[in-house]
Amino acid sequence: MASQEIEALSSTLARLPGLGPRSARRAVLWLVKNREQALPALLDALGAVSETLVECATCGNVDTSNPCGICADHRRDAKSLCVVEDVADVWALDRARLFSGRYHVLGGRLSALDGIGPEDLNITDLLTRVEGGEVDEVVLAMNATLEGQTTAHYIAERLEPFGLRITQLAHGLPVGGELDYLDEGTLAQALRARRPVE
Numbered sequence: 001m002a003s004q005e006i007e008a009l010s011s012t013l014a015r016l017p018g019l020g021p022r023s024a025r026r027a028v029l030w031l032v033k034n035r036e037q038a039l040p041a042l043l044d045a046l047g048a049v050s051e052t053l054v055e056c057a058t059c060g061n062v063d064t065s066n067p068c069g070i071c072a073d074h075r076r077d078a079k080s081l082c083v084v085e086d087v088a089d090v091w092a093l094d095r096a097r098l099f100s101g102r103y104h105v106l107g108g109r110l111s112a113l114d115g116i117g118p119e120d121l122n123i124t125d126l127l128t129r130v131e132g133g134e135v136d137e138v139v140l141a142m143n144a145t146l147e148g149q150t151t152a153h154y155i156a157e158r159l160e161p162f163g164l165r166i167t168q169l170a171h172g173l174p175v176g177g178e179l180d181y182l183d184e185g186t187l188a189q190a191l192r193a194r195r196p197v198e
């Protein structure tokens with residue numbers, strides 16, 4: 001029977017994606033066994049992240065600086081903008097450097113069911129960025145779900161007056177597929193074969 005403190009650590013870790021109660025207990029046990037090295041390092045890392053995490057005012061990514069590392073990177077192609085639903089999608093696409101442009105995070109998807117309309121998404125900022133005139137291609141990288149596709153169509157309509165090249169990820173993404181769960185090969189293929197929005 002573990003103490004209240006150890007139980008609390010276990011149940012906190014068990015809420016992390018990919019960990020269940022069993023893995024969380026194993027992680028805690030490992031931390032307890034390796035407490036002299038592992039605990040201070042973990043505390044430092046958590047503390048540093050929790051003090052510095054900030055949302056990028058330009059793209060909506062979450063990073064330890066504002067503008068985020070991607071927006072601040074001048075080697076990136078400012079002409080190309082990839083619109084995604086969530087921060088997780090930026091990370092998924094950027095893990096393997098699949099896309100050399102910049103990103104824009106909507107912060108969700110249109111959903112009549114959940115009462116999420118255009119005003120709940122980061123669309124005004126997207127239009128402002130595009131209005132600046134620097135962007136000439138927008139890649140709509142929504143999830144291959146019904147809501148993701150509805151969102152892509154809505155955004156394409158809003159962007160139409162700007163006369164940009166508007167593309168979306170190729171079909172071949174599994175239906176219902178969330179970008180974050182796709183392997184890099186599938187993502188790369190969907191990005192390479194991107195096509196104009198009809």
Ligand SMILES: [Zn+2]
Pocket residue numbers: 056057058059060061067068069070071072
């Ligand atoms: Zn950014």
